[in-house]
Amino acid sequence: MGDNGLNEVIVMSPVLEQYIRENYPGYKITSSTCKQIRDMDALNDELDKNYSLVVLDYNWNNKFDDLARIKDKARCEILVNACCRPACTRRGDHYRTIGKYQIELCSIAKSNLGISSANIVKEPFPCECMAYDIYKIKDFPTHISPDDIESKYIPMGFSQFKLEGRTIGDINMLEMYVYYLLKPEYMNAARLELLNILTSRIKHFNILP
Numbered sequence: 001m002g003d004n005g006l007n008e009v010i011v012m013s014p015v016l017e018q019y020i021r022e023n024y025p026g027y028k029i030t031s032s033t034c035k036q037i038r039d040m041d042a043l044n045d046e047l048d049k050n051y052s053l054v055v056l057d058y059n060w061n062n063k064f065d066d067l068a069r070i071k072d073k074a075r076c077e078i079l080v081n082a083c084c085r086p087a088c089t090r091r092g093d094h095y096r097t098i099g100k101y102q103i104e105l106c107s108i109a110k111s112n113l114g115i116s117s118a119n120i121v122k123e124p125f126p127c128e129c130m131a132y133d134i135y136k137i138k139d140f141p142t143h144i145s146p147d148d149i150e151s152k153y154i155p156m157g158f159s160q161f162k163l164e165g166r167t168i169g170d171i172n173m174l175e176m177y178v179y180y181l182l183k184p185e186y187m188n189a190a191r192l193e194l195l196n197i198l199t200s201r202i203k204h205f206n207i208l209p
Contacts, residue, residue, distance in 0.1 A: 003027060008052060012095070028052035033079055033162075034095045040069055047072040053160055058082035061142040064152070073157035080144040080161050081176055083132045083168065090127065097125045098166070133172045134179050146180055 003026040011017040012032040020027055033055040037043045046054050047070070055077040060066060070076060084091050137143050144153070149161055163180060165173040174194055178187050 010055070030055060030077070033057055034092060036092055040066060044069075044071050047075055051075070053077045055079060055162060058084065058142050059087055061144055062148075064156075067156060067158075074159060076158060077160035077162050078144065078153065078158055079164055080149065080180070081134065081137060081163050081165075082140070082142050083129050083137055083164065085129060086140055086142045088129070094125055094127060130168060132168075134176050 003024040005026045007026075008028040008030055009020060010030040010032045011020065012034040017029060020029065029051055031046055031049070031051045031054040035046075036057050037046055038057055038059060043054070043056070043060075053075055056079065058079045061078065061080075061082070067073075138145070144161075153161070163176060165176060168176075175191075178190050178194075182190055
């Protein structure tokens with residue numbers, strides 16, 4: 001149903017990519033940041049391939065001499081709020097752990113056993129970066145602010161920007177949205193509105209007296 005030319009998939013595995021291209025040719029395909037391409041020649045080679053977008057490894061962020069050497073900036077997508085520490089050596093393993101969990105989740109769903117925490121065995125992956133909020137990662141040299149996007153990246157020819165947040169908490173993700181998507185003069189009003197909504201829902205479930 002989704003193979004209608006309007007949808008897109010992000011791939012890391014060459015096996016999965018080949019399967020999608022052969023069986024679902026209507027999908028646009030994005031090259032994942034999980035590939036962790038850190039070599040400029042390899043990155044430009046990736047851009048020569050038939051990808052709709054190539055998501056850059058976040059360690060390229062704010063390295064403007066290197067970014068200037070990218071030959072097809074319009075097809076690059078930049079991860080602006082990477083929560084990992086710069087040059088994290090566990091990032092690939094973390095993504096693979098999430099992938100295994102998702103496969104197990106799908107297998108349980110297909111078995112019609114019902115989905116609950118009791119029948120999902122999630123391999124632990126302790127990582128302090130998962131608890132970092134926008135105010136912590138702003139100190140990282142890989143962080144890109146909304147002002148940076150407008151004043152530095154767009155003039156260079158970049159136009160695709162990505163927020164991550166698959167494993168961070170809802171409140172933290174909402175603050176990411178406020179920080180990146182709202183004009184400064186509306187931020188506090190939006191935060192107050194979100195708090196009012198949250199409070200009303202908590203009262204509805206009798207969590208507060």
